[in-house]
Amino acid sequence: MYKNLVVVSDTALYKVNGQVFGFGPVVKELELIQSDFEKIIWIGANRPDKMGVGTLIPVKSVNIKTILIPEMGGKSVREVVKILLLYPYLFFLILKYISTADVIHTRLPSHPAFIAVLISFLFPKKIWWNKFAGSWDPNTLPFFYKFQRSILLKAKHSKVAINGFWEDQPKHCISLENPCLYNTDLIEGKISLKKKVFESPFTFIFIGRLDNAKGVDKIIEALNNIPINTIKQVHFVGDSINKILYENQASFLGNKVNFHGFLSTEQVHELLKKADFLLLPSKSEGFPKVIAEAACYGVIPIVSDVGSITHYINDSNGFVWKISSNKPFEEVFLNAINTDAQDLKEKSNNIVEVATLFTFENYKRKLDEMVFKKGK
Incomplete structure (x- = not known):
């Protein structure tokens, strides 16, 4: 000692x-x-x-x-x-x-x-x-x-x-x-994973600071360009002075969108159990722990290729937006939700392995x- x-x-x-x-x-x-x-x-x-x-x-x-x-x-x-x-x-x-x-x-x-x-x-x-x-x-x-x-x-x-x-x-x-996780969380995650079927309508979640640097504007834009009936729920967890602005921009979603503000870890994990996709098209990151938390529950990441994200996330376990390319985030987003349910389930199973590194x-x-x- x-x-x-x-x-x-x-x-x-x-x-x-x-x-x-x-x-x-x-x-x-x-x-x-x-x-x-x-x-x-x-x-x-x-x-x-x-x-x-x-x-x-x-x-x-x-x-x-x-x-x-x-x-x-x-x-x-x-x-x-x-x-x-x-x-x-x-x-x-x-x-x-x-x-x-x-x-x-x-x-x-x-x-x-x-x-x-x-x-x-x-x-x-x-x-x-x-x-x-x-x-x-x-x-x-x-x-x-x-x-x-x-x-x-x-x-x-x-x-x-x-x-x-x-x-x-x-x-x-x-x-x-x-x-960001305990071994007990991994056990809970495996139970949650068995219930996921990845069929439309989907539940999406964003966790982080509400601003454009985190890609909130691109998330709302992408959601605005898909049929509303493919969206079950959208959860924004986090806060900032821009919250009201984003609430107004996302008003087209009606009661399908929830701006929760800050939540406890337990509350976040309850939302992750029900989510299909994690949305995080950030402009800059190290490695966001929210990716690992989401991975614990088989939530498939749709993320940008900044920082060390691609050291853990690839085509086998998620969807990566190359931020410097001419391809917009919306295109990667659409590719994700149009992917076959069986392929999504496979990605979900694979992403759980990432979570084991972050206990x-x-x-x-x-x-x-x-x-x-x-x-x-």
Whole structure:
């Protein structure tokens, strides 16, 4: 057992009536590995605006101590100045906790995690486990994300967990699937899969932030160009300031469309049990965990080829839209719903195999083999 793990992130946290709430997937990850440490110190962004959002859950473990720091982000002059002024404060705060830690876990791209990575060069003998979310392809990254990636490439004293498998991938950069499922979910998924028949009318689901970058506009456009009687239900899970706009654009679907806002994991899984297709024509991604969650229930993905998606999704288990081609998303969408039911069932059976890679149990095993064993 190690003494202390320090987690440095801009992950959302908030406190109400003495109870801390945190972003669900991260809470579950830390609960999974807490037995390896006497104490976990989690540095994250204070986000009282997230109060009541279903994706944030209670941090119940007494072994996890949270440190709430100011939120950092934005591109306006005022926001950039605020970020720069916070850097010295965060540097010494993070340094204070890192100096007493055995293992440090950073979650990038983010300002606090980037500061921690810079500090890592002062403590190369500690165990560093840096997670880079989003795409690892530098051609798709904004400047600051690309800069953080370049520093991680130099941090050979650490392990850098990335999405997908890349050509000329350095030895210290490890491919590590983000966990979102338990083995019990896989059992539930197999039960659900047996009931799927893939016959019109179909049920479609989108999970994510409601904006054009995620392809919501292309989804609504595609749905508007198929016979209404081929649509049973359409579920949009997620939220944004654009929600009302999309509700108006999708009004032609009448009571066949549902904009749910944020839902708990359990609620999302209930919708996935009834869904036929996952729609995600994003402009940029790493590997969206919603694909793995949907795969658990045999939901066939209709997705774009960005990030590391095609490292897992292909013609045998889904439908991939080549975003840089002249072919519109609508064409791939129509091909999917016009595919023979037997072929769709085969894709559904195949996609379940992808889900097995994204379990918390598999994640813990890989961490033990590739990260924690350094100090044991």
